[in-house]
Amino acid sequence: MVVLGQSRSEEKDIVSKITDKARDITGKEVDRVLAYRLEEGSHIPHLFSAQDIEQMAEEYPAQERYPVASMVRRLQAADPGIRLAVVVRGCDERALIELAKQGQVDLERLVLLGLACGEELAGACGCSQPYPSEVLEGEKAEGDLDLGMVEKLEGLPPGERLDYWLSRFNTCVKCFGCRNVCPLCYCKECALDEPELVEPGELPPRLPVFHLVRAVDMAGRCVDCGLCEEACPVGIPLRTLYRKVGEAVESRFDYRPGRSLEEESPLAVLGTEEDVS
Amino acid sequence: MTDYRTVPTICPYCGTGCGMLLEVSGGELIGILPQKGHPVSDGTLCVKGWTSHEFVGSSRRLTSPTIRRGEAAGEASIDEAIGLVARELWRVVDEHGPDSVAFICSAKCTNEENYLVGKLARAVVGTNNIDHCARL
Structure with a gap:
């Protein structure tokens, strides 16, 4: 055994x-x-x-x-x-x-x-805070959000960067594990189940809709737990993708999902264009 | 849902043998999780594994054999169905020889059951025509 x-x-x-x-x-x-x-x-x-x-x-x-x-x-x-x-x-x-x-x-x-x-x-x-607010057990390790891969990819010329992502998305076996395991994915109806967007039986899923739908959905929601990347059978660097999306949200709204109960999610606020400029 | 437990098992779909957890509540299967640290699949599954709880309670699942008699197909007992298959298989083998039939076994069966299918094909019927659904 x-x-x-x-x-x-x-x-x-x-x-x-x-x-x-x-x-x-x-x-x-x-x-x-x-x-x-x-x-x-x-x-x-x-x-x-x-x-x-x-x-x-x-x-x-x-x-x-x-x-x-x-x-x-x-x-x-x-x-x-x-x-x-x-x-x-x-x-x-x-x-x-x-x-x-x-x-x-x-x-x-x-x-x-x-x-x-x-x-x-x-x-x-590469977690920003590898401990909860009140620790009952274990020693707090230092947290440091790892944006190394994000920065590395941003250092590439746009064409090469696109090639990199398309080559990774092309390995997708469409197991839906990234969505299924995601603690923030609770919608009863999911865009990824819409045959117009994601055609049943088509492999790899049409580029880049499948992965970009998820990336957009993760904006302002992804808490960087990394369960998606762990569940991916082909090792697509999903965490890097969602960290980039998270960075975009944080730089504009100073909002990091899950950081505090008091901070208001930009997704929950109806603002004007001035609020985001 | 005041009870919730997970039961480690092996994915029933193909011969790879990925490890998964059945999520069980109220006596029903409510979901699947890939089993972390599993030596074969280490916390990953394909779409078949992820959805393999769905067929268990499906109303479309076949729960008894069906035999077609003339135009109509009707439910039959297991003994009746196996008897019919055995008689017809032997009729074909007698008329056309052992290599006129083939045996398809399944990744959903146990290793031992698949072994017995092999024995049945080779030792009883006399053919090497054996394949299975999990040819990967």
Whole structure:
């Protein structure tokens, strides 16, 4: 039998505080805890109740990340009264904040159990803030939004840059994983399902509609969790694309999705042309 | 939806064997997630894997064999259908020889079931005409 996750390194002991707290509050402050259980060495998402909270993983996964915010959104939608606790990384919290601003989750009814990402993961992700606002477990690693790839591509002549992106988009197998895994993609009707825009059965998807529809949709919404890039079977540098879009929004509106609950999303404000000039 | 769990399994579609998690709530499949760290697919799936929960509860799914009698096709029992297939296959083999038939097996079956299809074709019927749906 293959045991998953054996390569997990020095971050092995980082959980107990989260697990302790989860066991403490389940059945009291909260009804359920969205966390992980271990099966065959792999951390898999699970919603615990007071009955099975003892099976919650003692150690939190160092590397594996799942779209936790989407799970919270669906759980709250199905049962608006549910009192829920959830283990969150920095990116999960950003996604929840952005979803809350869009009326998709209720943070008031949510207890966040904060987990700081280890240095290894934080570095690999190039995350702006690899820890949530309140950290229960783990050491805060320094956050530094990695725009290296964005800058590198912008240094190329326009023709070469276009060639680069088209060659990457051409490898797309249209699995829709980038959309499916995205915590901010909650639309019931999606432009990517419109046969006029994305013809069923056509591979690669017509250039560059598929990827640009997503990129435009990510403007002012993408929290840079990077789950899309992790889910891409052909390794299209989606995070770089969405970081560029995010940079465009930030430079004009000083808005970074998920950074704070107080900042108003430019998508939520009806302004005039002067406001953006 | 006060219960939610994920169940690790292997994608049923082809022979690659990607790892995925079934999202289960209220006794129903509500979604699929690629399994992170899986040695074959490491957190990725193709469109078939991502949508493979959709057919499970589909009303268009075939739930029993159908036998055509004259113009009309009607539901039949498994025993009845297998009996008919066996008789007709043997009739064809008797009349035209073992290589007049072929066996198509499936990535949706287990390794052991596919092995048995191979045995059935080669040892029982006597043909090497075997293929499967997951020729990648």
